[in-house]
Amino acid sequence: MPTPYGSRGGMAFSADELRVLRRALAIALQPTHDPAARGPLGPDRSEEVRDCLRLAEDVDEAVREGGRQRAFLLADLARYRAALPGSAGGYLDRLQEALATGYVPGHGDLAALRSLCARRAGPEEAGRRAAVLHRCEHLAERSVRARLRALPGGRAADGPAPSPPAGPDPRPRPAGPRPDRPIPTPGEVFPPRRKPAPPPKSSLKGRFQVPPEARSA
Incomplete structure (x- = not known):
């Protein structure tokens, strides 16, 4: 039975399994429309078909075993990450191994x-x-x-990395025109300046009035 090999999804096959693979490839490469072109395998291929089916089942089982190993590796990585910083060395080892599997x-x-x-x-x-x-x-x-x-x-592909969404602008924004209000006229927006009122004139008559006795003298 083929077994998972390493952490990159490879498999290890025995000599008999490699022989079955070669025979399966030979069957697949022969033209099926010509019954005479059967080559050295002979007309009876039932044994070859059974071997190929068994090998296919073994390959499927090896793929499932590889998936189980990868799930165990990721679970082990999570345990080491939760135990940081004391498990720094083991965490880095398992993280690098997980990265090699496409994590x-x-x-x-x-x-x-x-x-x-x-x-x-x-x-x-x-x-x-x-x-x-x-x-x-x-x-x-x-x-x-x-x-x-x-x-x-x-x-x-070469565009800039997406920037994080910006928060609300703290500066107050001018309110837009309300549809239920009429547009103001220029006279309302810029009213005419009023001229300043002149200062009140002081009465000098009473201040410099000559008394009657001074007039008779």
Whole structure:
């Protein structure tokens, strides 16, 4: 039975399984419209068909086993991430192994890596953490761009990364014209300036009035 090999989806086949694969390829490459062109396999192919069916079932089982291994790896990665920072070494090992299987790091992985990079470590360990963080950020950004391109009217591959939505503008905006109010006239918007009233004239008659006795003198 073929078994999963490594973390990249490969499989390991035995010598008998490789022999069945070669026979299956030979059957598939022969033209089916010419009954005489059967080659060295002979007219009776029931045994070859049974071998091919058994091999197909074994390959399906190997694929399922590979999926189970990948699910276990991701669950193990989540356990190590929850135990940070004490499990930093094991977490980085399992994260790199998961990345090799096509795993796309999420927000939890990026936050964990940034937290690890902010902690003190030796030069070698600090360089390793920074390298893994850079790789994860690149993979996450590439995944976001791929999802945007898949959407209708998505951005181009080389376009700028989407910026986060901006918050509400704290500055007050001028209110627009209300449809239920008439448009003001220029005279209402800019009323004419009124001339300032002249100061009241002071009465000098009473202030410099000559008394009667002074007149008779």
